[in-house]
Amino acid sequence: MSSELNDVLAIGLPALVIGVASLTLMIHRELGPFSGLNTAGKWLLTAAFGMGLLAFGLKMAVAVALDLRAGTPLLAQFAIPFSQAGAARSERFANPAPPRAPRYVWAALPEQAPSPADNPTTAAKVALGRRLFFEKKLSADGSLSCSSCHDLFAKGGGDGLSRARGIARQRGPRNTPTVWNAAFQAVLFWDGRAPSLEEQAGGPILNPIEMGLASAAEAERRLAADASYRADFAAVFGDDRPPSFGRLTQAIAAFERTLITPDTPYDRFVRGDETALDAAQLRGMALFETVGCVLCHRGANFSDASLLGSESARRLFPANATPYEDKYRLLLADGQRGVWRVPSLRNVALTGPWLHNGAVDQLEEVVRIMAGAQLGRSGQLNTWLNNDKMLGRIDRSPLGDGEVADLVAFLKALSSDSLVARRERKNR
Ligand code: HEC
Numbered sequence: 114m115s116s117e118l119n120d121v122l123a124i125g126l127p128a129l130v131i132g133v134a135s136l137t138l139m140i141h142r143e144l145g146p147f148s149g150l151n152t153a154g155k156w157l158l159t160a161a162f163g164m165g166l167l168a169f170g171l172k173m174a175v176a177v178a179l180d181l182r183a184g185t186p187l188l189a190q191f192a193i194p195f196s197q198a199g200a201a202r203s204e205r206f207a208n209p210a211p212p213r214a215p216r217y218v219w220a221a222l223p224e225q226a227p228s229p230a231d232n233p234t235t236a237a238k239v240a241l242g243r244r245l246f247f248e249k250k251l252s253a254d255g256s257l258s259c260s261s262c263h264d265l266f267a268k269g270g271g272d273g274l275s276r277a278r279g280i281a282r283q284r285g286p287r288n289t290p291t292v293w294n295a296a297f298q299a300v301l302f303w304d305g306r307a308p309s310l311e312e313q314a315g316g317p318i319l320n321p322i323e324m325g326l327a328s329a330a331e332a333e334r335r336l337a338a339d340a341s342y343r344a345d346f347a348a349v350f351g352d353d354r355p356p357s358f359g360r361l362t363q364a365i366a367a368f369e370r371t372l373i374t375p376d377t378p379y380d381r382f383v384r385g386d387e388t389a390l391d392a393a394q395l396r397g398m399a400l401f402e403t404v405g406c407v408l409c410h411r412g413a414n415f416s417d418a419s420l421l422g423s424e425s426a427r428r429l430f431p432a433n434a435t436p437y438e439d440k441y442r443l444l445l446a447d448g449q450r451g452v453w454r455v456p457s458l459r460n461v462a463l464t465g466p467w468l469h470n471g472a473v474d475q476l477e478e479v480v481r482i483m484a485g486a487q488l489g490r491s492g493q494l495n496t497w498l499n500n501d502k503m504l505g506r507i508d509r510s511p512l513g514d515g516e517v518a519d520l521v522a523f524l525k526a527l528s529s530d531s532l533v534a535r536r537e538r539k540n541r
């Protein structure tokens with residue numbers, strides 16, 4: 114016998130006997146005189162009530178004992194705090210409608226990018242950073258600058274290649290992302306390994322297959338040999354120490370913080386110009402929310418890796434198996450799924466080919482891949498229906514061509530007006 118059962122019998126049985134006896138006596142004294150019966154009749158009435166009470170008490174005792182024996186805690190029901198029991202009951206009987214998810218809030222890009230306390234943006238620092246961004250001395254053979262791969266105007270801040278081409282025409286492993294609006298990203302690079310623009314800027318200069326300088330000291334030596342750089346660094350940083358690699362990265366980062374594009378049809382629309390988007394773009398905007406792109410590409414910089422608010426900067430990609438992963442070699446070399454920083458989608462229409470390996474050169478196809486691989490829109494799907502607590506089969510049919518076209522139209526509304534105009538002029 115369990116110890117709880119012993120406890121129940123030890124306390125419960127005497128309590129039952131005393132309870133039944135005193136109730137019976139009360140009935141005999143209170144009810145007896147009113148009944149108008151003779152003595153035998155009074156005792157008969159009392160005994161009838163007493164038996165009823167005893168039977169009820171025994172029944173409860175047996176139920177509790179059996180319950181404990183079976184290990185089903187009927188008693189535990191009495192142990193549920195009252196408030197909780199009430200909630201459980203109202204859930205069961207009132208069956209309230211599930212709370213409606215709050216609607217997604219669209220945001221325009223701020224006019225200025227935030228800068229860290231130890232590297233405030235000043236006009237002189239930005240000008241020095243711009244000069245360094247275009248400086249070919251920072252590559253081993255003097256053939257490349259940052260702008261060789263990040264062509265600000267002709268290629269939307271990228272290079273238009275599927276994978277980057279460094280010094281001596283070496284092919285890098287990854288696609289070149291745009292530097293426009295990188296200032297709003299909380300982590301940089303496709304895998305998000307750089308925590309700031311300052312940390313990032315030194316990387317390509319010393320990377321053997323990018324700009325290939327032997328060392329930071331070599332960059333400092335080359336800049337110090339140029340009197341105009343010595344003067345610029347002294348003016349910007351307010352002392353006459355020779356140019357250092359740390360200050361070089363600070364100046365480049367300050368320049369990059371000015372590479373932002375709040376001048377898009379989307380931003381004009383969100384700021385109140387109702388005519389800024391056409392019908393297809395509006396349909397695409399609605400789909401972008403309802404299909405679920407905003408789960409990852411959210412906030413004013415269309416990325417959950419943004420300084421403007423980030424919850425989950427990196428995501429598994431591709432998250433679901435689709436035929437695309439073989440077609441475009443989307444898996445890592447070891448066949449695993451990669452974890453990638455969620456890229457911003459601003460100016461994305463200007464920066465193809467797309468994805469970390471630059472394998473896709475149609476934006477429509479990227480949208481289909483995203484819908485299938487990231488949102489499971491690839492057919493019938495077995496899934497856990499959390500609200501109903503059951504396994505369900507839901508229709509997750511791939512996006513139709515019209516929906517894909519509308520989503521692409523919306524992505525084009527994220528292109529900067531001035532970048533589009535300058536690109537058209539440059540590429541004419
Ligand atoms: C040879 C081509 C090449 C050169 C030269 C180059 N980059 Fe890049 N850049 C890339 C590639 C490729 C990546 C992505 C690398 C990765 O994710 O592993 C990248 C990433 C970046 C990023 C991160 C963007 C983001 O959203 O994550 C920034 C910022 C950047 N480069 C700035 C610079 C600066 C500043 C210079 C000059 C000092 C420079 N790059 C020189 C090819 C280049």
Ligand code: HEC
Pocket residue numbers: 303401404405406407408409410427428429430432453454455456457458461464466467468469470479480483484487488520
């Ligand atoms: C679960 C998170 C997630 C969802 C949902 C998602 N994406 Fe993505 N998206 C990513 C990640 C991660 C990448 C980077 C993939 C890579 O590195 O190859 C990406 C890349 C992209 C790119 C290519 C960017 C570039 O510069 O190459 C586009 C375009 C894009 N997504 C659009 C969409 C659209 C449209 C939707 C909705 C149909 C969507 N995404 C839904 C996480 C997501």
